[in-house]
Amino acid sequence: MERLKVISGHLLPRGPSEPLRVLRSCGSGSSVPGTGEEVVVVHGRRTAIGKAKRGSFKDTTPDELLSAVMSAVLADVGLPAARLGDVCVGNVLQPGAGALMARVAHFLSGFPETVPVYTVNRQCSSGLQALLNIAGAIRSGSIELGLACGVESMSLRSIGNPGDLSSRLVENDKARDCLVPMGITSENVAERFGVSREKQDAFALSSQLKAAQAQNSGRFDQEIVPVTVSVTDESGRERRLQVRKDEGIRAGTTLDGLSGLRPAFKPDGSTTAGNSSQVSDGAAAVLLGRRSAVEVLGLPVLAVLRGSAVVGVPPDLMGIGPAVAIPAALRQAGLSLDDIDVFEINEAFASQGVRRGVHVHRYRHGSRRRLRVPRAAAGGGRPGRRQNLSGSGDAAEEVLDENPEETSLTDNCLFSCES
Numbered sequence: 001m002e003r004l005k006v007i008s009g010h011l012l013p014r015g016p017s018e019p020l021r022v023l024r025s026c027g028s029g030s031s032v033p034g035t036g037e038e039v040v041v042v043h044g045r046r047t048a049i050g051k052a053k054r055g056s057f058k059d060t061t062p063d064e065l066l067s068a069v070m071s072a073v074l075a076d077v078g079l080p081a082a083r084l085g086d087v088c089v090g091n092v093l094q095p096g097a098g099a100l101m102a103r104v105a106h107f108l109s110g111f112p113e114t115v116p117v118y119t120v121n122r123q124c125s126s127g128l129q130a131l132l133n134i135a136g137a138i139r140s141g142s143i144e145l146g147l148a149c150g151v152e153s154m155s156l157r158s159i160g161n162p163g164d165l166s167s168r169l170v171e172n173d174k175a176r177d178c179l180v181p182m183g184i185t186s187e188n189v190a191e192r193f194g195v196s197r198e199k200q201d202a203f204a205l206s207s208q209l210k211a212a213q214a215q216n217s218g219r220f221d222q223e224i225v226p227v228t229v230s231v232t233d234e235s236g237r238e239r240r241l242q243v244r245k246d247e248g249i250r251a252g253t254t255l256d257g258l259s260g261l262r263p264a265f266k267p268d269g270s271t272t273a274g275n276s277s278q279v280s281d282g283a284a285a286v287l288l289g290r291r292s293a294v295e296v297l298g299l300p301v302l303a304v305l306r307g308s309a310v311v312g313v314p315p316d317l318m319g320i321g322p323a324v325a326i327p328a329a330l331r332q333a334g335l336s337l338d339d340i341d342v343f344e345i346n347e348a349f350a351s352q353g354v355r356r357g358v359h360v361h362r363y364r365h366g367s368r369r370r371l372r373v374p375r376a377a378a379g380g381g382r383p384g385r386r387q388n389l390s391g392s393g394d395a396a397e398e399v400l401d402e403n404p405e406e407t408s409l410t411d412n413c414l415f416s417c418e419s
C-alpha cells in the first residue's frame with residue numbers, strides 16, 4: 001500500500017513551492033560534448049584475424065579468443081574486472097549468440113561472477129552493437145565502465161543453418177530475401193549500382209596493398225593480442241604456435257591475379273575470392289566509460305563517441321546499409337561529411353566499398369602512440385579533433401574521397417579521437 005502511495009504521488013501535479021525533480025537524461029544517442037557525461041573509449045585490443053577452416057585459429061574455441069582480448073584490455077590499463085558495470089559480446093554464429101560461451105570466456109579471464117555479461121546478435125555489426133549497448137548503459141546512468149566485445153569462429157560454426165522458419169516465408173518477398181546468400185547480395189549491389197568488376201578489383205588491390213604495408217611496418221602489432229594455440233594438421237599432428245599476424249593479407253596481390261579469378265557466387269558474376277573478405281576467426285574488446293569516471297581513475301581517453309545510427313535496408317541489397325546509416329549518424333551528431341577525416345569501411349565485399357566515380361585515397365595512419373580500436377568491435381581513427389566514422393564486418397580499412405556525391409559509405413558509429 002505504501003508503495004502504491006509513493007507511485008501515485010509521482011503522478012500528482014507538482015505544487016508551486018516544490019522543487020523540480022531533475023532526472024538524468026537517457027540521451028538520444030549523442031554524447032554531451034565537453035562534459036563529464038561523454039562516453040569515451042579507453043582502450044581496445046583484438047586478436048589477429050585467422051583464416052577460417054584452414055588458418056591458425058581453426059581448432060581454437062571462441063571463448064579462448066574472447067578471453068584473450070578481455071584480459072588483455074584490462075591488464076593493459078590496470079583496471080580490476082570488478083570495476084566493470086557490464087560486459088556485452090557481439091556474436092552471430094554460436095548458439096544463442098554465444099551467451100554461454102561468453103560467460104565461460106568471462107571466467108577464463110578471471111573476471112568475478114558479480115560482473116554480468118550478455119550477448120547480442122545484429123549480424124555483421126554485432127560487435128558494434130555491443131559497443132552501442134555498453135555506451136547506452138553508460139549514458140542512462142546504469143553503469144560507469146563497460147567492456148564491449150565481438151567474437152566469431154567461422155571455423156567451428158558455419159553460416160548455413162537458418163534455424164526454424166515458417167514455410168510462409170516463400171509467400172513474402174522480403175522474408176524470402178532474408179535467405180539470399182551474402183555473396184549474391186554483393187552481386188545484386190554491383191548490378192543495381194553499376195559497380196564493374198574492374199572497380200571492385202582495383203579497390204581490392206589497393207585494400208590488400210595498404211593492409212600489407214600496415215602489417216609490414218608493424219602498425220597492427222600494438223593492437224593484436226598474441227594468442228598461443230594448438231593446431232592439428234591434415235596428418236593429425238598437433239603443434240603449438242603463437243598467432244600474432246592477420247592471415248587474410250596477401251602482400252603479393254596484383255591486378256592481373258585478381259582479374260583472373262573466377263566469380264565465386266554465380267557464373268556470370270563479378271564478386272570473387274579476391275574482391276571479397278575471407279571467412280575468419282577472431283575477437284576484439286573495447287573498454288568504454290563515462291568521462292568523469294574514467295578521469296577519476298586516471299585512465300586514458302582515446303576517443304569520444306559522438307553518435308551512431310542503425311538502419312534497415314532491403315535484405316537482398318544488404319550491402320547498401322552503410323550508405324543510409326552514415327548520413328543518419330551524421331545528422332544525429334550534427335555533423336556533415338566535410339567534418340570527417342577518416343572513413344573506416346569494414347564490409348565483406350568490394351562492391352559495397354565503391355560506387356561509380358569513387359577514388360580510394362591513401363591510407364592515413366595515426367601516430368605511433370595511437371592504439372586503434374579493433375575493427376571487430378568498433379572503429380579506429382587518427383589522432384586529433386576530427387571525427388572518424390566506422391563500420392562493421394571484416395574487410396580492410398579504406399580512406400575514401402570525401403565528396404558526398406561520389407562516396408559510398410558504411411554503417412554506423414561516429415568517434416572523435418583525442419590521443
Ligand SMILES: CC(=O)SCCNC(=O)CCNC(=O)[C@H](O)C(C)(C)COP(=O)(O)OP(=O)(O)OC[C@H]1O[C@@H](n2cnc3c(N)ncnc32)[C@H](O)[C@@H]1OP(=O)(O)O
Nearest residue numbers: 124182250253257264272273274276277278279347348393
Ligand atoms: C555485412 C557483411 O559483411 S556480410 C558478409 C559476410 N561474409 C561473407 O559472406 C564472406 C565472403 N567470403 C567467402 O564466402 C569466401 O571467402 C569465398 C567464397 C569468396 C572464397 O572462399 P575460398 O574459395 O575458400 O577462398 P580462397 O582463399 O581459397 O581463394 C580462392 C582462390 O582465389 C585465390 N585468391 C584469393 N585472393 C586472391 C588475391 N588477392 N590474389 C590472387 N588470388 C587470390 C586463392 O589463391 C585461391 O586460388 P586457388 O583456388 O588456385 O588456390
